[in-house]
Amino acid sequence: MASTIPWERVRRSASKLTTPLHPDDYLRLVNPLWSSRELRGRIEEVIPETEDAATLVIKPGWGWRYNHKPGQYVGIGIQVNGKFQWRSYSVSSPPERRRGTITITVRAMPEGKLSSHLVNGLAAGTIVRLALPEGDFVLPDPPPQRMLFLVGGSGVTPVMAMLRTLDRRGSMPDVVMHYSSPTEDRMIFRDELDHLEQKHEGLTLHRLQTDVDGMLDLADLDEICPDWRERETYACGPGPMLDAITEYYEANDLEEHLHLERFSLELGGEGGEGGTITFQNSGKTVEADGATTVLEAGEEAGVGMPYGCRMGICHTCTLTLIKGKVRDLRNGDEYDSPNEPVQTCVTAAVGDCTLDI
Amino acid sequence: MAISDVKEYTHLTEDEVEQIGRELDQIRADIEESRGDSDAAYINRLIKIQRGLAAAGRVTLLVGTQFKETRKPAWVLGAGLLGLHKILENMEIGHNVMHGQWDWMNDPEIHSSNWEWDTAQPAEQWKHSHNYIHHQFTNVLGYDNDIGYGVLRMAREQKWSPYNLGQPIYNSLLATLFEWGVALHDLDIERIRKGEKDPKEMKRQLKQIFKKGRNQVLKDYVVYPALAGKQWKTVLTANVAANITRNLWSYMIIFCGHFPDGAVHFTEEEIENETRAEWYLRQILGSANFEGGRLLHILSGSLGFQIEHHIFPDLPSNRYPEISEKVQALTAKYDIPYTTGPLHRQYGQALRTIMKLSLPNSWTSSDQPDPPTPPRDRKRRGDDERPSRRTELGGWSRSSSKARG
Incomplete structure (x- = not known):
């Protein structure tokens, strides 16, 4: 079968014919997915979920390993007005190579041009760029015996990947899920969740329509899920909701049992010292x-x-960092080897440094 | 004469020069604002065509040369396709991508930071010698290594030596081996000769050139010929022909950029405290365009719009035609020389300069055009603006409002 052919070696030899390009630079002109230079995917289908949310079924191209952990997110880049724009969304499908596709579920945000475009403007066949799965908000393996999901709005997507994985394995532990949504209509995956609840003894769902009944009061947790203190809690939803949950768990000394997913960059690490950054090719420098x-x-x-x-x-x-040192603002890691590739969007200068651009 | 002050040369006031700068900034802003899908489609389509030509050329040569009946036509067609592919890749695609013209698309596959082109010079060295040195110090004597590339004497201010008698020969060699001339350009052989070059840097650059050049040579002159088996010689000669075609063409186009008669040189006084607007003016005065249809412009990497390219090196090349209309209107308004002409005339002038400057200055005359004359304002003067000069011309007085008659 195909797997016995050493593709990497074949491609490396073929690059003698295509230098300075890679064979993939030619192959992608035949089929856009035949390239692993930049991860790509093709939109196979856009399935409407609610009036403002849709699930995108994406067939990834070469280089995709289908090894995401349930709960992780991927970056998706689409060309709008000639320019690639990137966002991150949780993968809602369980990790399975057999399917050949992954799904992400997107809600159109009122001010979010890109999310609206993803929900309403994307035709099947569109080629998008992908970034490898990342994120620590994942279902542990083996899963905890008792779990509590606190979900708000489109925060349901990573949780859905976890539930689907548990369902597929046929080993649903004791799971309580509290799902807040403005109205019933806007509740993404509500039919599938109904179905899962019926199918699995262990799964209990609490639905809350916040337009009618107001936000979840965390003091009610004692009623909704009396043993919540003994459960591993996974929370995903809007920022204010997560802030409230964090505070409540801290007040109860339970933060070790709380796992959160926030969709924004947290530069918690210590800053660098700063310095003069030189951009070698353009000859520009900046303090x-x-x-x-x-x-x-x-x-x-x-x-x-x-x-x-x-x-x-x-x-x-x-x-490429030619010389100098930069610090990753997320975790304080430092990079200072000559000619080391660095992610410029999350690193800051520690003293003077020079970049190859 | 080399120019030491663009304002004085063009008879413009400081305010006028700054105004020109603002108008050019506005042209840039308009283009940046309107970049979009159609521009992205242009470069992607071009890359597709160019890679298609490359694949077609290689296949034609490998397959077509295997049969006796098709061997000759395959050689011609294959070499032609390959030559065309290399011309497109080096000029309209590679050169412009490395200027950052397409960086705004945010596509790492078409970005100045990692583009590598199908020629012997490593992209990194090109970006230094071309983007940084040449585009910044355009035509400034002693600063811009592109005035003759350290091989030819291209300005009357450059000192003549008997070595220059050989210019016609160096020129033909440079044209034929252009790829390799360009590959060595950033080494700056003149500085190596004078012992001014940092040996560590030189070693690093040489290693880079060796690696890139080796891959190029292996591909065109070893691997593809070997794949053709018995017909290795046919494929080899076709590949040589394709590379030489590309060399001659890009040499000619590039020599039309700053060597035709209207493109002037500058002394280092000009770049002292030079403002952005004066920099713009220097780019206009130091560059030369040539005229032609859309296809010619694409095949020459849009360098027929050398003036526009030098004012806006990082705006997408497919927009140069519309930028050119605006720039020409501006230069006409302010009476700034704008050098252009048919390709054969522009190259002819460059070639004449190469020949003439192989001899000492006193043996030849300069072909540089006269500087612009001070502005004459051509409007018809009213009587109060025409002071009387003579009184013996016969009297004149205004009649009453009702003419007699």
Whole structure:
């Protein structure tokens, strides 16, 4: 079968024929998915979920490993007005190579041009760019014996991937899920959740229409799920909801049992010292402080910096650090080997450094 | 004469020069604002065509040369397709991508930071010698290594030596081996000769050139011929022909950029405290366009719009025709020389300069055009603006409002 052919070796030899390009640069002109230079995917189908949300079924191209953990997100880049724009969405399908596709579910945000475009404007056959799955908000293996999901709105998508995985394995532990949504109509996956609830003894669902009944009062948890303190809690939803949950769990000394997914960059790490950043090819330099990312500094200096998600996911912004040192603002990791590739959107200068652009 | 002050040369006031700068900035802003799907489609389509030509050329040569009846036509067709592919890749695609013209698309596969082109020079060295040195110090004597590339004497200000007598020969060699001339350009052989080059940097560059050049040579002159088996010689000669075609063509186009008669040189006084607007003016005065249809412009990497390219090196090349109309209107308004002409005339002038400057200055005359004359304002003067000069011309007085008659 195909797997016995050493494809990597074949491609490396073929590159003698295509240098300075890769064989993939030619093959992708035959089939856009036949390239692993940049991860790609083809939109196979757009399935409406609610009036403002849709599920995109994507067939990934070469280089995709179908090894995402349930709950992780992927970056998706689409060309709008000639320009690639990147966002991240949780994968809602369980990890299975056999399917040959992955799905993500997107809600059109009122101000979000890109999310509206994804929900309403994407035709089947469109080629998109993909970034490898990332994220720590994942279903542990083996899963905890007792779990509680606190979900708000489109925060249901990573949880759905976990539930589908548990369903597929046929080993649903004791799971309580509390799902808030403005109205019943806007509840994504409500039919599938109904079905799962009927199918699995262990799964209990609480639905809340916040337009009618108001937001979840966390004090009610004692009633909804009396043993919530003994469960591993997974929460995903709007920022204010997650803030409230974090505070409540901290007050109850239970933060170790709380797992959160936020869709925004948290630069929790310590800043760099700052310094002069030199952009070698354009000959531009800029003074940057330790809190300014290399990407922002470059843009300020007028360098045409590549960028994607701007949150350290998609690696579009990666450039070669010729010399100097940068610090990853998310975790404080430092990079200082000569000619090391660095993600400019999440790193800041530690002293003077030079980048190859 | 090399110019030491663009304002003085063009008889423009400081305010006028700054105004020109603002108008050019506006042209840039308009284009940046309107970049979109059709521009992205242009470069993607071009890349598709170019890679298609490459594949077609290689297959034609490998397959077509195996049969006696098709061997000759396959050689001609294959070499032609390959030559065309290399011309498109180097000029309209590679050169422009490396200028960052398509960086705004945010597509890592078409980006100046990692583009590598199908020629012997490593992209990194090209971006230094071309984008950084040449585009910044365009036509400034002693600063811009592109004035003759350290091989030819192309300005009367450059000192003549008997070495220059050989210019006609160096020129034909440079044209034929252009790819390799370009490959060595960033090494700056003149500085190596004078012992001014950092040996560590030189070693690094040489290693880079060796690696890139080796891959190019292996591909065109070893691997593809070997794949053709018995017909290796046919494929080899076709590949040589394709590379030489590309060399001659790009040499000619590039020599039309700054060597025709209207493109002037500058002294280092000009770049002291040079403002952005003055920089614009220097680019206009130091560059030369040539005229032609859309196809000719694409095949020459849009360098027929050399002036526009030098003012806006990082705007997408497919927009140069419309930018050119605006720039020409602007230069006409301010009486700034705008050098252009048919390709054969522009190259003819460059060639004449190569020949003439192989000899000492006193043996030849300069072909540089006269500088612009001070502005004459051509409007008809009223009587109060025409002071009387003579009184012996006969009297004149206004009649009453009702003419007699």
